[in-house]
Amino acid sequence: MTRESTLPKPASLPAKRSLMRPAVIGIVAVALLVAGGQLPDFRVSQIASMLIFAIAISGLNLVAGYGGMLSLGHSALFGVGGYTTAILISEMRLTPLSTMPIAIALGVLVGALMGLPATRVKGIYLALVTLAFAVAFPEFLKRFEELTGGAGGLVVRSVDLAPPAWSGFDRFERSQWMYWLSAVVLVLCLFLVRNLIRSRRGLSITALRDNEIAATVCGVSAARDRISLFAISGGITAAGGSLYAMYIGALSPELSFTVFTSIQLITGLIIGGVATLLGPLAGGVAIVIIPAVTLDLANGQAYGLVFGVVLIVVVFLLPDGIVGRLQKMRVFTGRSQSAAHTST
Amino acid sequence: MHTSLLGRVVPTVSVLALLTAACSIDDQGSGSSDDGGGGEFTVNTENCPDPEAVTAEIGDTIKIGWSAALSGPVAATQVRVNRGIDARLKLYNESQKDIGGRTIDFQMKDDGYDPQKAKQNVAELIQRDKVDILGAVGGGQLAAVVDDQNEACVPLLNSQVGSPEWRDVELYPWTTSYLPRNDMELIASTQLIENEVEDPKVVVVYQQTESGTALRDAFDDAAEGTDLEIVDRIALTTPSDAASSARESGANVLFNATIGADCLSVPEAVARAGFEPELLIQPSACADAKSIYQAGGEAMDGAILFAWTVQGLDPAATEDEDWAEYAAAVEAIDGDPQDNYTILGWSLMDIIIGGLIEADASEDGLTRKSIIEVAQTLQYEPSMFRDGIPWSMSPETGNGINKLQPLRWNAAEGAFDPMGDALTLEAD
């Protein structure tokens, strides 16, 4: 959160901190991951699903958080990643990992396509246009039945999803493998998001969100930046979808990639913290944990009610989301909102 | 190997299936080899993560854990099925305990019809709750758990899935399904159509869901090589649109490839549209007489259902002792004995309990291994199945219900009329 300052006084202090903090965060993160890996297998698997959703949400965060453009279409991007991986594994006999770059590339492509309208329409209208992607995607899958298995979906056998030999995991340790793989991908994605947002392109994106006219008269190209933002966002969310396919092994248009999934991702983003780097992680945890906890509290139809109440409470008590709240409490930075553009 | 959830007919085309259905019922059918349906089945436990646990005798409590939708749009039907399951378990735990005096501890986790939650539920049931037997509802959910469950070597019995998928004992030795294979059911349907209608032209109305397209495709397969001409396949958007398209198609037979509320809404819309097919065929999943057929009134008159259990509205079926026992148990938990989904749930658990009794009596005693070995070959007469229709599981077809009784709804009488004898299901 610190950057080189020309003012003499604070300059030396943050410089030291900037070396210390990543190291501390890295050690803590690795320690947490190792500890998490010791949990019972079903917990490890559950955490893997949180990490996967966190990846998808961090893609959404780029567009909806930093970019300030509400997208209801990210379920389609998630699905593009998932279906690409599932089809490539089962039809083309590729190894799961080797499908990821292709899934990401297609996510970038579809993301860019989804970003095209963002150069013309804004706000609720853009949300509606992206909604069309979310609604069309399951229909598209059903139409191209030969490739996608149609409404019935696609299944990838777990033998085809076995961890690669070099990973040191055997086929009974798929949960562990998915856990570590997802963690690595999440870290890479967060690193990418962080660097992007701190780059000049990231500044332009935040500037566009703040005041589009002021940004464009400074020479910022709204079209180019928004489309590329959607494209990168699409790639990240598709990476999450690709991992989801490897994790779940069974995809179907109605169950995994509907508008409801988009809303789930948005919910996670809001709970975790919009336009915060780690908000998606908190959001990923939340959208897996909250249903699980409320299901224990109230089985059956009451579940939806309890989930709704939890959501309302979170939004009212933590309007900035979990991570946004922690940032305001200076938990991460030790200073108040030093890098203003990384929080709302 | 990849497989799509639908349309993949189990490759082991089996003459044995014929034999299965044709053979007489062996009550104690502990796998005597000449009955065709049962036969021997041995599961390989070498690759199980803990082979000893698989062959260890189960203690005083048998733990059964299910993942099913208790919330969401399909929950209402599941709740009615669950009443039957609960009633059967209550009867067992309170007055039978004939699996070596053991208690059955049953729990159901809500998955909201979401494969990801189902996967998590099953992982928890296996690892944390250490259940002896699993259950799942819906093809998408089963698809997400079936590999995990087979790798863990925990039996998953009587999943509520009609697809032929997941029934290959080579690939999924630890899994059995309860509902009749829809490919086999639809072969019977096409035969019935051929027998009843001259020059049959069929229009298929299907839901754009996993189960709907599976039924549609299975019907296509079943109609192949018959005299049936499928004149149109209509994706269901609204019942009235589907009904007017169906009327325009020039068909004289309607196959309603739907489940849930559309079992009723499609025939109602068809009647409103003035379309009067000679035959209206419903899948066996459209089972409930009260909420579908009675509620439909005139619109349902003549609609055909393939049934394997007794019907709650059938006065003849509801007089015997079996019914009295069943009805008392369901009423004790404030259920409606006439609800056919409740009858289905009761039978489902009845079959599991029957299998457990047999497994307990086997040489190995009650173990996960003996449970699945018995389940894959179980011959049993569930108390709420129709006379002459047994549970006869064969590892070759993965199908336990091998006969279906066509019933024609008589709206005036408010009851079903049987159409001839039960049809024997055959694999293609």
Place this chain on the structure above:
Amino acid sequence: MSLLSVRGLSAGYGAAPVIEDIDLDVRAGEITVILGANGAGKTTTMRALSGEIKVSGSIEFDGTQIANLRPDQIARRGMRVVPQGRGTLTSLSVRDNLRVGASARTDGDIERDITSWTDRFPALGRRIDQPAGNLSGGEQQMLALARALISRPQLLLCDEPSLGLAPVIVRELFAFLREIQESLGTAMLLVEQNANLALNLATDVYLLEVGRTVAQGSADDFINNDAIRRAYLGM
């Protein structure tokens, strides 16, 4: 020689144009001001020139036609606008506002220029890493100017820079504009309601009324012409 040459410019927001058939020249290195009452079309002229709205007519800047280019394309050619209301990027820090201002630049001297501008405006330097939304109105106007100037434009368009500022700050601001023009040779086109200040700063003047140019000339002409002063400027 004209740096900016506008001929027959019409623009508006709906069917009826707000400005019609405007001719306008800005000479290189000179300050030109557009005067006019509220609703005369001054801001619309600015928005038309900066590419925010569609126009008909010809806008030639530095020898090339820029009519109907996008705002960022126009900005990249060296014509920068300080929008009315300053366009502060409130959630970005002061430093990042300046960086956005320099986004068309590719050289490595940006950080050095940021330092020199914050040296020039110590108030900005003191709050360099704070959200720009925390700045006072006058400071935000300075930031808006610095943000435009950091791109080293040939022509600076300022839309009502004095709006909402205390008189003492306004005087400071105009002194600064003069200083910029003299030291960097930056041409400027100002829209201003404060005719007195503007006439003292500018060399060329255009007077707009209901979307049309009604008078033009040198600032001296305007100051010395009592009829115009009374009729249009209320001075």
